[in-house]
Amino acid sequence: MTGARALEGQVFFITGGAAGIGLETALQAQALGAKVAICDLDRDAVDRAVHAVGPDAAGFVVDVAEFDQVRAAFDGAIERFGRVDVVVANAGIGPPIETVLTVDPEAWDRVLAVNLFGVFNTVRAGMEQVVANHGQFILVSSSYAFMNGVLNSSYATAKAGVEALGRSLRAELEPRGASATVAYFGWIKTALVRDAFEDPVVDRFRKEAVPTFLTRQIPVSRAGRALIEAAIKRPPRVIVPFEWKALFFLRGLIGPLVDRRFEADPQVAEIVREAEARTGRNG
Numbered sequence: 001m002t003g004a005r006a007l008e009g010q011v012f013f014i015t016g017g018a019a020g021i022g023l024e025t026a027l028q029a030q031a032l033g034a035k036v037a038i039c040d041l042d043r044d045a046v047d048r049a050v051h052a053v054g055p056d057a058a059g060f061v062v063d064v065a066e067f068d069q070v071r072a073a074f075d076g077a078i079e080r081f082g083r084v085d086v087v088v089a090n091a092g093i094g095p096p097i098e099t100v101l102t103v104d105p106e107a108w109d110r111v112l113a114v115n116l117f118g119v120f121n122t123v124r125a126g127m128e129q130v131v132a133n134h135g136q137f138i139l140v141s142s143s144y145a146f147m148n149g150v151l152n153s154s155y156a157t158a159k160a161g162v163e164a165l166g167r168s169l170r171a172e173l174e175p176r177g178a179s180a181t182v183a184y185f186g187w188i189k190t191a192l193v194r195d196a197f198e199d200p201v202v203d204r205f206r207k208e209a210v211p212t213f214l215t216r217q218i219p220v221s222r223a224g225r226a227l228i229e230a231a232i233k234r235p236p237r238v239i240v241p242f243e244w245k246a247l248f249f250l251r252g253l254i255g256p257l258v259d260r261r262f263e264a265d266p267q268v269a270e271i272v273r274e275a276e277a278r279t280g281r282n283g
């Protein structure tokens with residue numbers, strides 16, 4: 001990382017900026033001299049985040065699933081700060097912990113609407129500014145982009161889509177002097193993960209089916225730092241924590257092995273049955 005005011009003059013636009021990784025990124029960006037537009041669903045949460053970040057922040061109530069709302073927030077950010085340089089498409093929700101057989105289709109669709117189409121809406125609405133300012137998109141994906149999403153199919157599908165979108169985007173933008181990074185996180189200590197881990201099915205899956213070294217949770221400050229580094233250095237990807245880097249680069253080998261393990265493991269089959277049984281919708 002470069003100097004203490006490395007982001008002086010830059011304007012960040014962060015979706016899901018009122019909590020978790022988004023808020024942490026807003027705080028770290030401001031500390032390095034950036035101005036920050038914070039977008040999130042709830043007025044009170046947005047106001048609290050703006051207060052925490054300080055006078056160089058502005059808040060916008062936005063559902064990223066609605067293109068017009070994202071567009072209006074960009075207009076507001078430009079009115080307030082004059083420009084947008086770095087767009088962090090971070091807003092996301094956890095998935096229903098269910099199988100494709102039992103999941104409510106509307107709940108499945110909502111995860112795609114926020115976690116994939118919300119990212120597209122954010123990119124599309126911010127495109128003019130990022131291209132004009134030779135800026136940067138940071139698309140928050142997940143290790144689920146390349147790991148098996150059993151009981152999480154909506155989330156894994158969305159995050160794989162975000163990865164594909166980010167890779168395409170980078171190739172399209174580089175010749176124009178702008179760029180895009182895909183961010184892959186393992187487990188970061190936020191409300192999203194805390195809520196997921198409180199689910200007994202997730203807890204059982206994590207303890208019985210996943211190798212312990214892949215269940216490590218790290219502080220949100222580390223995730224924020226990775227996104228700030230992405231804004232400064234513009235790599236194709238950031239992967240945090242480091243154990244997931246090995247899995248990313250070995251995905252062609254390890255992915256099929258994990259798939260095979262999950263489809264053949266009686267414990268996984270039992271956990272899947274437990275998840276289906278509790279919905280009462282498994283026929």
Ligand code: NAD
Nearest residue numbers: 016019020021063064090091092142185187188190191192
């Ligand atoms: P979080 O729940 O702490 O924060 C997410 C924020 O997004 C919340 O403030 C929420 O209100 C906001 N949000 C949700 N839906 C929105 C919508 N439709 N429009 C606008 N804002 C919306 O979660 P987090 O852990 O900070 O997650 C941030 C991103 O990181 C998500 O995309 C998540 O999928 C991704 N991610 C997180 C982890 C992790 O371990 N925490 C791992 C991989 C990827």
